[in-house]
Amino acid sequence: MGNESAAIETHGLTKRYRGGQLAVNRLDLTVPRGSVFGFLGPNGSGKTTTIRMLMGLIDPTDGTAHVLGRAMPRAARTVLPRVGALIEGPALYGFLSGRDNLLRYDAADPTADPRTRTARVTAALDRVGLTAAAGKKARAYSLGMKQRLGLAAALLQRRELLVLDEPTNGLDPQGMREIRALIRELAEDGTTVFLSSHLLDEIEQVCSHAAVMNQGRLVVQGEVAELAANARGRLVVTTPDTGAAARLLKERGIADVTVADENRVTAELPPEGTELAEINAGLVQAGVRVRGFAAERASLEDAFVALTGEGFDVAG
């Protein structure tokens, strides 16, 4: 049975496509209610397949998925009206206006009250800043406007869960900021937001929790702060005397000393309890011209690279 406190919960969720390709491999994911959950992974790591299984669009080969405490895809009719979704970018009827697109999607929802339809469509358009372009044919929309209209479709009713696949894709920086603000606002209202993104700083900025997928497997999940903390920070010394600095650091027993470029030496942070100021003083006393000395905090990106062993290359 589904756990009531989890907005999304999967156990051993697996999808093998007909070609034999394993897209999602025994995924155990728990998205707490009320969280803003970042879903990370390189392209081809199985994020979209997972989202499609959660939304009842494709059948899992094995395992279970519960959304809002109900088993999917069996409970799709009762669960999905409480879920707003943006999956793999917006899809619109080009020959209909933005407003008519929303009216059509709303008509598809059997629980949507037709008496409030017009008002809800107007409110959704307003919420994503599309009021002025509502009458324009969707064909003439820019990618950013289409993205906003897709978001508006997810906001036609009050939702308990929003599943947003790359919601800021195609938006300019100002648009990204607006959408992030909107996500925070929705989260404050108590909506759980499940957000897939390839923009790590976006996840770091808006998400409370995150999970990382790689090659169909879940690598890690947890609170963003914890994930970032687990990645070790690095010691960074800015100096023109890189050779001398590197030698001195090694002599002190500091691991993984690398000369990053002609002005920078980086190394693993020394173990807890080492006084960094002493290391700095030692460098200066040995005549190293230290221009900068810092312990850089690990970002989620470092954590990500450490976990997946790669950047955002397409998985094979």
Place this chain on the structure above:
Amino acid sequence: MSRAEVVDVAHENPEPGPERNPSVLWSLGLFRSELVTVLRRWRTLALLGVLAAVPVLIGIAVKIQTGDGGGGRGGGGGDGPAFVTQITNNGLFLVFAALAATLPVFLPMAVGVVAGDAVAGEANSGTLRYLLVAPAGRTRLLLAKYASVLAFCLIATLAVAASALAVGALLFPLGDVTTISGTQISFADGLLRAVAVAGVVAASLSGIAALGLFVSTLTNSGIAAMATTVGLLITVQILGQIPQLSAIAPYLFPHYWLSFADVLREPVYWDQLVKNFELQALYVAVFGSAAWARFTTRDITA
């Protein structure tokens, strides 16, 4: 109207109502939305335009020929009912002639395009996944799609009939109708028969509509589904013409199509009409269930 007001409506009113039982009328909302969406496509309007143009062409051709003093040579060849010769006496016959001319190819082709595009076109544009997570419900969506294709069958038939009636009234005299059996019926009665004929023609298209819908569930390409459906139509029409294959002919969906002429007998001759309806019902049952089986189990990856 202030924005605040509108937002309030959205926020206070619809406490998400999944427990609420959607009424029948609400379910009709999807059908209505479906039909309106079909009719607002340029392609649909173009198809209807072409269909409406056929009676105009026939009417003008007949008018020119009789203007030459030819008086009409003994009408349409083959098995087709020869209504063309009667048009000069009574414009109402243009309705029958136009339906007889469009039923073998033009009408089913238009239906094949709309039916073939119904699911595959939405999959192609990606809108299908949003309809399904709305959630439209797969069975409900398929039913709404089929109902809207059937409505299109009726609309397309009526487009031909109405255009034919207008052209016929404009170019030729109207009056009492001579039935195929040779008896005379009043013009009003004749008009009623014309409506009945349109209904029969529209019903004759329900088989290919189901076939097209099934093909549409098989692929993610609207064009491929349309081409396949129209290709099947042409193949079946050719098969029906090959004498050596006469054994299978009664099972091909167009076999009894031209039975609509029997509505114009006095009294109406039901035998072939009923066979036509039975055959169409068989196609609807077979391909309708196939479409349902396919669509409700399929992975939506587009």
